[in-house]
Amino acid sequence: MLQNTTSAFKNPSSVGSGATQIIKVLDRARWAPSGDNAQPWKFELQGQRAVRVHITPPSEQVIYEYGGRPTLIAIGALIETMSIAASQYGWSTAYTYHRKGELSQVDMVFTDCDHTTTDELSEYIEQRTTNRFPYETELLSSDQKQRLEAAIGPNLKVRWREDWRSKWQAIATNMRASKLFFSIHEGMVMREKGVHFDDDYPEKGLPISSVGFSKPISAMIPWASKTWTRTRILNRYLLGWLSASLELDVSRGFNSAALFSMHWTDDKTERTDEEIIGAGRALQRFWLTAEAQGLALQPSYGPIAFSALADDNVRFTKDSWALRDARKLANSIQRVYGTTGDQIAFLGRVGKPIKRSDAPRSWRQPLADLMKDQEDDLHEAMTVYERSA
Numbered sequence: 559m560l561q562n563t564t565s566a567f568k569n570p571s572s573v574g575s576g577a578t579q580i581i582k583v584l585d586r587a588r589w590a591p592s593g594d595n596a597q598p599w600k601f602e603l604q605g606q607r608a609v610r611v612h613i614t615p616p617s618e619q620v621i622y623e624y625g626g627r628p629t630l631i632a633i634g635a636l637i638e639t640m641s642i643a644a645s646q647y648g649w650s651t652a653y654t655y656h657r658k659g660e661l662s663q664v665d666m667v668f669t670d671c672d673h674t675t676t677d678e679l680s681e682y683i684e685q686r687t688t689n690r691f692p693y694e695t696e697l698l699s700s701d702q703k704q705r706l707e708a709a710i711g712p713n714l715k716v717r718w719r720e721d722w723r724s725k726w727q728a729i730a731t732n733m734r735a736s737k738l739f740f741s742i743h744e745g746m747v748m749r750e751k752g753v754h755f756d757d758d759y760p761e762k763g764l765p766i767s768s769v770g771f772s773k774p775i776s777a778m779i780p781w782a783s784k785t786w787t788r789t790r791i792l793n794r795y796l797l798g799w800l801s802a803s804l805e806l807d808v809s810r811g812f813n814s815a816a817l818f819s820m821h822w823t824d825d826k827t828e829r830t831d832e833e834i835i836g837a838g839r840a841l842q843r844f845w846l847t848a849e850a851q852g853l854a855l856q857p858s859y860g861p862i863a864f865s866a867l868a869d870d871n872v873r874f875t876k877d878s879w880a881l882r883d884a885r886k887l888a889n890s891i892q893r894v895y896g897t898t899g900d901q902i903a904f905l906g907r908v909g910k911p912i913k914r915s916d917a918p919r920s921w922r923q924p925l926a927d928l929m930k931d932q933e934d935d936l937h938e939a940m941t942v943y944e945r946s947a
C-alpha cells in the first residue's frame with residue numbers, strides 16, 4: 559500500500575497549493591490527546607499525500623512511560639485523528655509503523671477514495687478535551703453506552719462501574735497510584751516539567767487550573783513543588799497526598815456517571831506495539847464519541863503504569879516503601895479488575911459535564927514547531943496554507 563514517496567517533497571514544485579490539504583490535516587491532528595500533553599511527534603511531509611511521523615522517544619524521567627506505552631497510545635490517537643481529518647477531503651488513510659531500537663516512526667499515506675465521506679467525529683476533534691472537574695452523576699443511557707462500546711471496535715471491550723461499591727473499588731486503586739505519584743521525588747520531577755502554574759493555555763504540559771484542584775490545594779501545589787523538602791513537609795504534616803487524592807480520586811470518581819476500564823478481548827499475555835497503537839486509535843474514537851454525545855472524559859493512567867512497573871520489578875524510584883506500595887497496588891489491580899495492569903488498555907471516568915464559564919486547557923505547539931526541518935519546501939507549503947486559512 560505504501561509507495562516510496564520519500565523524494566517527492568525534495569522538489570518544491572511538487573508542493574505548491576496541493577499541500578494545503580495535507581497541512582490542514584496535520585494542523586487538526588495536533589489536537590490529539592497525549593500523556594501530559596507531551597505531543598511526542600514531529601511531522602515530515604513526503605509529498606502532497608504522505609507524511610512521516612517521527613515518534614519522540616519517551617523521557618526516562620516520565621515514570622508513567624511503562625514500556626513506552628503512553629507514547630504509543632498517543633500515537634494511535636494521532637493516527638486516528640489524522641484519518642478522521644483526512645476523511646473531510648474524501649481521503650482514505652493507510653499507515654505503517656516501523657521501529658528500530660529507540661527510534662520509531664509511522665508512515666501515513668492518503669488516497670482519494672470515492673466512497674469516503676466525512677467522518678461524523680470530525681467536527682469534535684478540536685473541542686474534545688480532558689475534563690478533570692466533577693460531572694453529573696446521572697447514569698449513561700443504554701444507547702450512550704452502546705455507542706461508546708461500538709466506537710472501540712472488536713479488539714477491545716469496555717467494563718462499566720456505575721454503582722457505589724464498584725466505583726469505590728476503582729477509586730481505591732486510583733488513590734494508591736496518587737499516593738505514589740504525590741509522594742516520590744520522581745513524581746515531583748514530572749510535575750515540575752509538566753504542570754504550568756501561571757499559564758492557563760500552555761503549548762506543552764497542563765495548566766494547574768485544568769487539574770481540578772480546589773483553590774486552597776491549587777495554591778499549595780506551586781509552593782510545595784519548588785523543593786523536595788517542601789513536598790515532604792506537605793505530605794508528612796499536612797497529609798498533602800491525601801488531600802490531593804480526596805479531591806482528584808474520591809470526589810471526582812463519585813461525581814461521574816461511570817468509571818470505565820478498557821480491555822483486550824483476547825487473552826494474550828504479551829502486547830505488541832501495533833496493538834497498543836490500536837488501543838490508542840480506539841481510545842480516540844471512544845473519546846470523540848463521548849464528546850459527540852455531550853459527555854466529558856478523564857483518563858486515569860497512573861494505576862496501570864505503577865502496577866505494570868511493579869509486575870516487571872522495575873525500580874522506578876529510590877524509595878523502597880514506594881516499591882512495596884506499587885506491589886500492593888498491583889495486587890489490588892488484580893483483585894479489582896481480574897487481570898494485571900499491562901492487560902488493561904485504558905482506565906478513566908465519564909459523565910455529563912457541569913458547565914463552567916472558564917475552561918483552561920492544554921493548548922498545542924504551533925504546527926511549524928512540529929514540522930521536522932524542511933526549510934524551503936516547508937516554507938512554501940506553510941505560506942500557501944496560511945494564505946488559504
Ligand SMILES: Cc1cc2nc3c(=O)[nH]c(=O)nc-3n(C[C@H](O)[C@H](O)[C@H](O)COP(=O)(O)O)c2cc1C
Nearest residue numbers: 591592593594595628631687688857858859860920
Ligand atoms: C496515554 C494517555 C494517558 C493520560 N493519562 C492521564 C491521567 O492519568 N490523568 C489525566 O487527568 N489525564 C490524562 N491524560 C490526558 C492528557 O493529560 C491530555 O490529553 C493532554 O494534557 C492534552 O489535553 P486535552 O486532552 O485537554 O487536549 C492522558 C492522555 C493520554 C493520551
